[in-house]
Amino acid sequence: MSKVTFPRMGESWRTFKMLLEDLGNEVVVPPRPSKRTLDLGVRYSPEFACFPLKILMGTYLECIEMGADTIVTTGGVGPCRAGEYAMLHQKILKDLGHNMKMIVFEPPRHYPINFIRNVWTLNKARISIGGIISHIKRAWRKLQALDSVEKLSHVTRPREINSGNTTRVYRKVLDWIDQAYTTPQIIEAEAAALENMKNIPQDPQRMVLKVGIVGEIYVLLEPASNLEIEETLGNLGVEVEKSMFLTGWTRDNTWNETTERMTVTEAATPYLPELVGGHGRDSIGNTILCAKRGFDGMIQLAPFTCIPEIVARTILPRVSSDYDIPVLTFFLDEQTGKAGMSTRLEAFTDLMRRKKLLQLRTNCLTG
Amino acid sequence: MKAYLGIDVGSVSINIVVMSEAGDILTGLYLRTMGRPIEVIQEGLKEAAAAVPPGIEIAGAGTTGSGRYLAGVMVGADVIKNEITAHAVAASMRVPDVHTVMEVGGQDSKIIILRNGIVTDFAMNTVCAAGTGSFLDQQAARLNIPIARFGEMALSSGASVRIAGRCTVFAESDMIHKQQMGYQLPDIVKGLCEALVRNYLNNVAKGKEILPPVVFQGGVAANVGIKAAFETALGMPVIIPEYFNVMGAIGAAQLAMEKAAGGNSTSFKGFAVTGLPYRTGSFDCNGCSNVCEIVEIYEEEKVIGRWGSRCAKWDVI
Numbered sequence: 015m016s017k018v019t020f021p022r023m024g025e026s027w028r029t030f031k032m033l034l035e036d037l038g039n040e041v042v043v044p045p046r047p048s049k050r051t052l053d054l055g056v057r058y059s060p061e062f063a064c065f066p067l068k069i070l071m072g073t074y075l076e077c078i079e080m081g082a083d084t085i086v087t088t089g090g091v092g093p094c095r096a097g098e099y100a101m102l103h104q105k106i107l108k109d110l111g112h113n114m115k116m117i118v119f120e121p122p123r124h125y126p127i128n129f130i131r132n133v134w135t136l137n138k139a140r141i142s143i144g145g146i147i148s149h150i151k152r153a154w155r156k157l158q159a160l161d162s163v164e165k166l167s168h169v170t171r172p173r174e175i176n177s178g179n180t181t182r183v184y185r186k187v188l189d190w191i192d193q194a195y196t197t198p199q200i201i202e203a204e205a206a207a208l209e210n211m212k213n214i215p216q217d218p219q220r221m222v223l224k225v226g227i228v229g230e231i232y233v234l235l236e237p238a239s240n241l242e243i244e245e246t247l248g249n250l251g252v253e254v255e256k257s258m259f260l261t262g263w264t265r266d267n268t269w270n271e272t273t274e275r276m277t278v279t280e281a282a283t284p285y286l287p288e289l290v291g292g293h294g295r296d297s298i299g300n301t302i303l304c305a306k307r308g309f310d311g312m313i314q315l316a317p318f319t320c321i322p323e324i325v326a327r328t329i330l331p332r333v334s335s336d337y338d339i340p341v342l343t344f345f346l347d348e349q350t351g352k353a354g355m356s357t358r359l360e361a362f363t364d365l366m367r368r369k370k371l372l373q374l375r376t377n378c379l380t381g
Numbered sequence: 382m383k384a385y386l387g388i389d390v391g392s393v394s395i396n397i398v399v400m401s402e403a404g405d406i407l408t409g410l411y412l413r414t415m416g417r418p419i420e421v422i423q424e425g426l427k428e429a430a431a432a433v434p435p436g437i438e439i440a441g442a443g444t445t446g447s448g449r450y451l452a453g454v455m456v457g458a459d460v461i462k463n464e465i466t467a468h469a470v471a472a473s474m475r476v477p478d479v480h481t482v483m484e485v486g487g488q489d490s491k492i493i494i495l496r497n498g499i500v501t502d503f504a505m506n507t508v509c510a511a512g513t514g515s516f517l518d519q520q521a522a523r524l525n526i527p528i529a530r531f532g533e534m535a536l537s538s539g540a541s542v543r544i545a546g547r548c549t550v551f552a553e554s555d556m557i558h559k560q561q562m563g564y565q566l567p568d569i570v571k572g573l574c575e576a577l578v579r580n581y582l583n584n585v586a587k588g589k590e591i592l593p594p595v596v597f598q599g600g601v602a603a604n605v606g607i608k609a610a611f612e613t614a615l616g617m618p619v620i621i622p623e624y625f626n627v628m629g630a631i632g633a634a635q636l637a638m639e640k641a642a643g644g645n646s647t648s649f650k651g652f653a654v655t656g657l658p659y660r661t662g663s664f665d666c667n668g669c670s671n672v673c674e675i676v677e678i679y680e681e682e683k684v685i686g687r688w689g690s691r692c693a694k695w696d697v698i
Contacts, residue, residue, distance in 0.1 A: 354505075
């Protein structure tokens, strides 16, 4: 029987593993990207390609060692070159002597036939259409549960009294959700997980800063590719809100371009009326939306050489001064040393804290 | 009398400052790191202890720079702060209405934008070394000019030669090409100063609004050629503070003083640390596939600090 694998993005693998197994596939779970993943990825990728291509290249090679022969991944529309990565990966792997079967999901709204054909290929158990829909719905619910627990971890970490507590509890409750199978079980595990997270001893008096993270989706969602920036910020007393979650993104790109996305685009339009591919326009729109919601600062994460984010980067200083919100950009590549990032994050936190204290003082005096 | 200790451990230099409560610099040392931070910190502290007037009590200690954690655990620092904040604090102490701080050090360069006394934006060089002191050091060595004379030589030139500043490799090949064409050395040196400034403004300061007063600090501020090139490029005067090369350490001392003002007693171990044996060791953690290299520092056979892991596993001593 064929063995299926897929790209790893944060904790979402727990859902994809369940769904693919439900459809009757044997699954190879992609390992967390490590130094070895990077070494392999860098060795077999074009030098000028962006970081996500290299990490995925390394991940696929590791999965092949573990017996995978089929890769399920996404394509994409628009000018970002990531839409071509599935074909590029397949060609490189072929050159290396691995004849991999690639199943590439394009946005179903634009390519409905592609969607149906792919699902049918993966439906090894020959489940009925109704069965497939209910499996997808349950998987979706699990993905939502994973996202909601992660979101809560960003709230509790900066407020925790015992450092490291949130990370420990988060790891534990992820397993509960992982083990839940039926929809009631998933809902129960999610409730228990959230309850456990809320019970972490916290200091309600602490001055916590709020920072929004925007940027390219892969480096946003896979902590191993962004040097665990959310954890680092949480430990510095910063509550993080990511502009993108898989449940958010997939929703926008599958069923309907929701009002949420419209507002992001609308917000960005005065600065960037064109679609520049990837998430360049979203980075600008979300920065504006977060500024309106009173965030203390924004961080943009981008793979080195990512054109959509470079475009956004050149516009963000204007947004920053128009909306009086500090913005810090990180271009990520294969560097694994955390010192440079920590220094900048510490300085950024100092900047936001002093600004906030000054604002509070002025408010006291005037109001 | 109470005084505060500030230590800035950079890649090229280690700076140690003892500052009185009134903000007077009692000692300001600029020492070369020479790849041996532990020894240089110990020797520097010995020198500082001998130089301060008798009756001084160190009421707080702060460290900054890329080696801040190392220095912090060695001396028992009350404040361990990143160099951006430390430099901004020092600059606004010395030039209270400062709006722009340009700092060019050995391995990095930064720009800090302040408005109404608070930092509103900053940037550090990320991808290249063309705008830093190391580049000048290297080129001065190649041209066989002592780095201390580099600036004067640039000023003696009447017409500069244009040298590519984008990347040190381009700059070097451009320089060799120009020198082989027969250009005068002072003109090449002046061109190099302009190339560094151009690179700094295009790369580090890109997108930032540079308003006067502009303060220029860090080791490279000693170079009058660079100062002149900055003034020409910006079209405004550039202020070099008196203690330009130890500003990071001054900032660290100031932050330690602010911390002590909150009523905290110092955890400074005293100048006695200059006599203690320190050593470092390292091992690979096999906890996961990252195989992080963990570095440990020992004080008299006791672990006082660990670095290098991507998770928090080894943080607790």
